[in-house]
Amino acid sequence: MSLEIWLSTVKSIVLHQPTVAEMKQLFAVVDRELDDASKDVSADNHFSMAYNAALKLCTIALQAEGYETARGAGHHNTAINSLSLTLGDEQKETAIYLSTCSRMRSQAMYDRVDVATDRDAKELEQTARKLRQDVVQWLKRRHPELVPDGLNE
Numbered sequence: 484m485s486l487e488i489w490l491s492t493v494k495s496i497v498l499h500q501p502t503v504a505e506m507k508q509l510f511a512v513v514d515r516e517l518d519d520a521s522k523d524v525s526a527d528n529h530f531s532m533a534y535n536a537a538l539k540l541c542t543i544a545l546q547a548e549g550y551e552t553a554r555g556a557g558h559h560n561t562a563i564n565s566l567s568l569t570l571g572d573e574q575k576e577t578a579i580y581l582s583t584c585s586r587m588r589s590q591a592m593y594d595r596v597d598v599a600t601d602r603d604a605k606e607l608e609q610t611a612r613k614l615r616q617d618v619v620q621w622l623k624r625r626h627p628e629l630v631p632d633g634l635n636e
Contacts, residue, residue: 484606486528495552495553495558495561495623496545496550496551496552496553496561497550497551497552497553498549498550498624499546499549499550499551500549501546501547501549501626501629502629503628503629503630504631504633505546505593506543506546506547506622506630506631506634507631509539509542509543509546509619510543510631510634512535512536512539513536513539513540513611513615515523515609516532516533516535516536517533517536517608517611517612517615518534518535518537519532519607520532520536520604520608520611521608523624525578525596526536526597526599526600526601526604527591527598527599527604527607528598528605529599529601530584530587530588530591530598530599530603530607531580531588531591533582533607533608533610533611534581534585534588534605534607535633536537536608536615537581537584537607537610537611537614538559538562538563538581538585540611540614540615540618541562541563541565541566541569541578541581543569543618543622544565544566544569544618544621544622545565545569545621547569547622547625547626548569550565556583560582560585563578563581563582563585564578564582564631566578566581569621570617570618570621571621574617577610577614580610581610584607587599587603616636619635619636620636622634
């Protein structure tokens with residue numbers, strides 16, 4: 484399925500005009516979350532920060548394509564589900580994994596403690612760091628006009 488066909492079925496997507504300044508800020512959020520995730524925090528918080536970074540990377544890819552999710556119920560899932568349509572089919576497994584992580588993160592944020600283990604948190608952080616590399620490479624290839632100066636993989 485193409486991004487355009489998928490977008491025609493999703494009601495919570497709106498057009499968006501991305502800018503380099505916006506991309507710079509979004510990557511700054513990703514980097515802050517990944518930096519904070521590596522500090523001495525609970526496994527649940529570590530997991531949540533790594534999740535936030537991964538979610539923002541999905542958002543970056545969607546916005547670079549000229550769309551954004553409307554805030555509200557389901558916007559995390561919409562951003563995550565767009566990943567294989569923006570970056571390509573090789574991201575399907577990552578999107579499935581992030582969908583599972585979304586449920587865990589929600590439980591950790593709103594329902595109970597000790598949802599994530601240290602292993603869960605480290606695995607998600609590694610996934611987010613790899614996804615960051617993939618998004619940077621994709622952005623440089625597909626939308627070089629949106630790449631902020633000094634953006635490293």
